[in-house]
Amino acid sequence: MKYISSLRMKAIDTNCSYLGLFPLQLMENAGAAIAQSIKEKPGSGKVLFVAGRGNNGGDAFVAARHLAGIPGYNVRVVLLGKDRDIGTEEAFHNFSLLRFSRVQTLEIRDSSQLAACGWFSEADMLVDAIFGTGIRGNIKEPESTAIDLINRERKAGKPVIAVDIPSGLDPDGRGFEKAVYADLTVTFHRMKTGLLNEQAKEHTGKIKVVEIGVCADAEQYVGPGDLQILQKRKPEAHKGNAGRVLIIGGGPYSGAPALAALAALRAGADLVTVAVPESIAGIVASYSPDLIVRKLSSSVLCPEDLAILPDLINSHDVVVMGMGLGRAAETLEAVRNVLPFCRKVVLDADALSALSGPLFETLAGNCEIIVTPHSGEFARLRGMETPGTFEAREKAVREFSEEKGVVTLLKGKIDIISDGKQTLLNRTGNPGMTVGGTGDVLAGLTGSLFSRNPAFLAAACAAYINGAAGDLAFEKEGNALLATDVIKKISEIIKEAEIG
Ligand SMILES: NC(=O)C1=CN([C@@H]2O[C@H](COP(=O)(O)OP(=O)(O)OC[C@H]3O[C@@H](n4cnc5c(N)ncnc54)[C@H](O)[C@@H]3O)[C@@H](O)[C@H]2O)[C@H](O)CC1
Numbered sequence: 139m140k141y142i143s144s145l146r147m148k149a150i151d152t153n154c155s156y157l158g159l160f161p162l163q164l165m166e167n168a169g170a171a172i173a174q175s176i177k178e179k180p181g182s183g184k185v186l187f188v189a190g191r192g193n194n195g196g197d198a199f200v201a202a203r204h205l206a207g208i209p210g211y212n213v214r215v216v217l218l219g220k221d222r223d224i225g226t227e228e229a230f231h232n233f234s235l236l237r238f239s240r241v242q243t244l245e246i247r248d249s250s251q252l253a254a255c256g257w258f259s260e261a262d263m264l265v266d267a268i269f270g271t272g273i274r275g276n277i278k279e280p281e282s283t284a285i286d287l288i289n290r291e292r293k294a295g296k297p298v299i300a301v302d303i304p305s306g307l308d309p310d311g312r313g314f315e316k317a318v319y320a321d322l323t324v325t326f327h328r329m330k331t332g333l334l335n336e337q338a339k340e341h342t343g344k345i346k347v348v349e350i351g352v353c354a355d356a357e358q359y360v361g362p363g364d365l366q367i368l369q370k371r372k373p374e375a376h377k378g379n380a381g382r383v384l385i386i387g388g389g390p391y392s393g394a395p396a397l398a399a400l401a402a403l404r405a406g407a408d409l410v411t412v413a414v415p416e417s418i419a420g421i422v423a424s425y426s427p428d429l430i431v432r433k434l435s436s437s438v439l440c441p442e443d444l445a446i447l448p449d450l451i452n453s454h455d456v457v458v459m460g461m462g463l464g465r466a467a468e469t470l471e472a473v474r475n476v477l478p479f480c481r482k483v484v485l486d487a488d489a490l491s492a493l494s495g496p497l498f499e500t501l502a503g504n505c506e507i508i509v510t511p512h513s514g515e516f517a518r519l520r521g522m523e524t525p526g527t528f529e530a531r532e533k534a535v536r537e538f539s540e541e542k543g544v545v546t547l548l549k550g551k552i553d554i555i556s557d558g559k560q561t562l563l564n565r566t567g568n569p570g571m572t573v574g575g576t577g578d579v580l581a582g583l584t585g586s587l588f589s590r591n592p593a594f595l596a597a598a599c600a601a602y603i604n605g606a607a608g609d610l611a612f613e614k615e616g617n618a619l620l621a622t623d624v625i626k627k628i629s630e631i632i633k634e635a636e637i638g
């Protein structure tokens with residue numbers, strides 16, 4: 139059974155809006171599912187909805203409206219607050235519709251009104267819509283008394299239905315102080331992590347997972363909702379908090395490491411150091427005063443560079459290695475010698491040629507690895523052709539990632555990102571991005587996000603941001619776009635998603 143965290147559910151909601159499926163539509167379906175579950179339960183029809191001021195309450199307003207239209211139901215809604223306190227447009231809209239429905243509503247200010255109103259003891263069935271995935275911190279009043287009153291009526295033998303999650307339970311399974319005891323929990327779209335543990339079971343009663351019409355792509359493709367999960371810059375941040383990235387690249391090529399470094403800066407890293415062979419250090423430094431360039435010993439990365447690289451690696455959060463290195467035997471040997479010093483590393487381009495099965499095994503557990511191959515590099519990594527069909531490619535990426543204990547970002551028209559357990563697809567980007575250097579930009583972007591986020595999320599969001607920046611560049615330059623145009627657009631995508 140697929141179950142998900144509240145963060146992921148929120149991301150899916152946001153991705154739905156991005157695709158044009160709006161919260162009001164999802165709420166209507168959620169409320170209709172609640173009404174259906176109530177209709178399936180025998181009872182006298184005297185139903186009390188106890189509603190909070192968020193969208194959990196919003197679902198209850200919809201369900202109350204649906205139920206009130208059925209002969210034999212006497213429907214009441216207690217709102218824990220005033221209507222002006224309702225937190226979202228869609229919930230407020232649905233509360234406003236109750237005045238045109240046969241629903242009695244009561245807006246209460248403090249918990250003393252709750253017990254005094256008598257509605258709890260007069261009801262034959264109660265619906266818990268105080269809060270769901272939006273609970274934060276210790277339970278305040280009047281929500282706390284509302285939970286107690288629902289549980290008092292449950293003890294008197296009345297059925298209680300919980301909307302999405304019994305109020306008070308932590309949606310992600312962390313500790314909780316108290317919660318509603320329900321006979322039935324109707325949860326939306328996917329099972330929630332927090333409903334599954336032993337402690338939760340005595341609160342949930344039977345659990346029913348109901349579809350509410352979420353479009354598959356909102357869950358299968360990276361979207362703005364996933365970017366919302368990325369670490370946000372803290373106001374009190376100081377230098378280095380937003381990530382220190384070390385780029386190890388260059389040799390035959392000098393542009394590639396510079397592109398990766400500039401992309402890492404544009405994606406929000408505080409400090410980006412570019413370690414390049416001495417022969418091109420001056421050239422790379424001349425590209426931009428924003429780059430901190432450390433010269434290595436020769437004209438290609440070689441084992442002698444192990445004299446300075448471990449200290450450099452230790453003073454950075456993540457290493458991005460590969461672009462422009464070339465594939466000289468001594469360079470590939472140096473890559474293999476460097477890896478054991480890394481804690482977090484993005485391996486791209488020529489560095490991928492240094493990888494082998496045994497190397498993955500020795501690194502497993504000590505180093506978190508993201509590989510960013512294109513299909514030819516992926517074929518070499520796996521030692522076999524990259525499968526032709528999309529489904530076969532997706533399976534190959536998932537199996538490879540699981541087997542090697544890495545996150546794989548397989549670049550393509552549709553990027554495939556997997557850590558072996560979860561897989562996301564990305565469709566941003568355009569044919570103009572086949573121009574040289576966009577892979578270096580992606581690797582630098584990935585390293586920047588990885589310096590302050592989990593590997594899988596960093597790779598998935600980097601794929602999305604890189605392609606979306608490329609789409610903005612395409613709008614202006616068409617197929618003549620350059621990798622430097624993509625770098626320029628990264629900040630717009632990050633600002634748009636308010637993760638800057
Ligand atoms: N795709 C979906 O799964 C859909 C889910 N829906 C429902 O939306 C809620 C989540 O709604 P949200 O507005 O984010 O938060 P909640 O309503 O769960 O709670 C916020 C509400 O609760 C108050 N509150 C929070 N913490 C406390 C506390 N410690 N003490 C007192 N009060 C607290 C806060 O002030 C807010 O008023 C989800 O569970 C689903 O039911 C969508 O409707 C449909 C799609």
Ligand SMILES: [K+]
Pocket residue numbers: 194266267268269270300301302303304305
């Ligand atoms: K609830």
